[in-house]
Amino acid sequence: MTLESIFAKFPNRMREDLIPLLQMIQDEFGFLSEVTIRELGSFLNISVNKIYGVATFYDNFRFGPVGRYHIRLCHGTACHVAGASTILNELEKLLRIRSGETDKEGLFSLEVVSCLGACGLAPLVEINQEYHPALSLEAMKDIIQRLRNNEKLNYEVGS
């Protein structure tokens, strides 16, 4: 979908369309780039500053690309009690990135979210919309290793 076809869905060009538009743009392009925000500004007739003001307020919006595996670690109350901090430390160590960053190869990105809403199965991470419940440190390491191996395999098959 191009930017124009997204715009075409909002013929009224109202201020209330701003957040749905930003969401659709991000879903389509993965993140909000400066160019798209400028275009959006001229479409809705809202200043670019104001759009950035709204977009940076909400946690959902990103301004840079995410890795091929986007890891979202739940750090809600139940997950915290079940040891999410230890898993976060381990992940930061394994991936050599901090929360909110993407690694150099563009393979992994890490995000800490306040609650994924499966507290009965804490601690929990979500990788590319797939849930991994009741994690132990070992299981977390295995998952990362498996994803790394997969990637290597894909690369070898591809070349």
Add this chain to the structure above:
Amino acid sequence: MKSDLENGTKEFLIQQVLLNPGRAASAKLQKELSYIARERVHRPVIYLGTATCGMVAGAGNTLEAIRAYIGENGLNAELVEVGCIGLCSAEPIMDIQLPGRSRLSFSHVTPDKVQVLLDEVINNHLPDVPVLGQYRSQIHQEWEGVPKMEDHPFFKNQQRMLLEHCGMINPVDITTYIARGGYCAFVDTITHHTPAQVCQLVDQSGLAGRGGGGYPAGKKWAITLGTVSDQRYFVCNAVESDPGSYMNRAIIESNPHRLLEAVLIASYATGATKAFVFIRKEFRLAIRRLREALEQTREYGLTGHHIFDSGVNIDIVIKEGARAFVCGEETALNNSIEGKRAMPASKPPFPAVRGLWNKPTSVNNVETLFNVPLILQNGPDWFASTGTERSKGTKLFTLSGKVRRSGTVEVPMGISFRDIIDRIGGGMNSDKAFKAIILGINSGSYIVEETLDTQVDFEALKNIGSALGSGAFVVVDEDTCMVDLARHFTAFFKKESCGKCIPCREGTARMLEIMESVTRRPGGGESLQPLERFKGVMQLRGLASVIKDTSLCSLGRSSPNAILNTLKHFKPEFDMHIFERKCPANVCRDLRVFSIDVDLCTGCTACYKKCPVDAIIGSPRNPHFIVQDKCIGCGTCYDVCKFNAVLIQ
């Protein structure tokens, strides 16, 4: 052909059920409806719980396995995806209903169990695995020796009014919902009651807002209705951003039609012609099911223009929120719908008078709304018969943490917290002692051993200085450090503060600094020096009370609660961190001091190899030692030691 049948069902349901005042009296009609409602079935029906918690537990694979089984065996059976019955710790849950027999329920159904289970049950045999239970039924033959679901300890002490259909019915099938009595309350309301009467009925029932504030819903609606305006709005708050609670999402996923019916009734009662359901974008499944359900209500003419020739117009719009904790505050939520930053405004004027686009807008929480169709169906007195003198009805909790059974539970107001843990939750899941119940971040209230016999009741909780909160119910044991938890909550508030008013924006940052100086190891940084630490701690209580008194919205006002309550209930633990620099629960990583027991150490070198800062010295087959000055307290040696020789002090 199929569409003819569907059209037939649709006409039948509209004419014979929705628009038929004598629907309950006709036995023939009720029997026909019981087939549509799947209370009676013509062929085997297999139900699988595919709400988010089920999917997380692996229901997706089980679903594939069941499909494959049906395909391979050419089985004439219906597969129905249902929501969640609430027992998350037993997911994936599969039910099987044979014609003429009562419905059986199995827990932990992994794909490998599907074949055995279905082979046996379809052939009218009880498989040789533990059965979760069977549903009570007067019209069917019951399975011998299988306990009833309602006698299961998890369900026995609950009173399931809001959850009655959850996990039982196909959430996105409007015919089932109508056949089970759905939308009748709405149609009866718009044909028999004026909006003012509806407000009065809800007010009489004593229904209070479940989002945390506890404001009477009927009064709020009456204010909106009574405000002169050319346009009114209704907003359903389905943000549910309080970590540790997901019961609203669970009930939307399991029964979206109930929410839509409630929104329709509330819109009618407040005179709103446009209603918004504001829901977090992360609740993908809930949004999908809600959209599907909304589409069906349009087909049935239950929403839109001139509903059932009554002259009532109500449009429902689903708005996806972009995640900010403060969106749960009603004025912030309204700003977000308008496409602005979700910043709260000072009240009054309340949204009920001046809300969305400065028009009167009632904002209600999902759980509050779920009660509404029941109140109109059964009358306010029926509703008021449950609960305590001041708090009516039931309350949903998301039970999680260190209890044996976790999930979404519904209890009558007035039950004690001890009963919820012991009877419904099945007690603690290990031999560790109970420490506290955390009632959500947004209330910051703790229930401790001394207050465990308190009733679930707005007044009773206020008397012990707590608040009911949103419905998060996290049970923790002695392995949890309450000081660390208070720091975690403060960090959350600092991150989520919208930045509008100073007490919250600056105050939460200062509180976090103080909490970190307490839980972190004194390092080079100035703020971690002992004198600074004591100074901070001395001022903590004063700072907290200023934030509580002067913040604009409830988010800011509740931000210091966790710290204040920790100081109130867990002072010794706090003091231990400050004076002795020790964490009794061994959670605060920086405060742990490790040593090696020379008698137990075999010199295997496992810790020596793994230590990230080379703080362990020793040679193979000789006891090792930790150099305390180098140690960063990461605990790696403790984790790798196979001989329990590494000790935490």
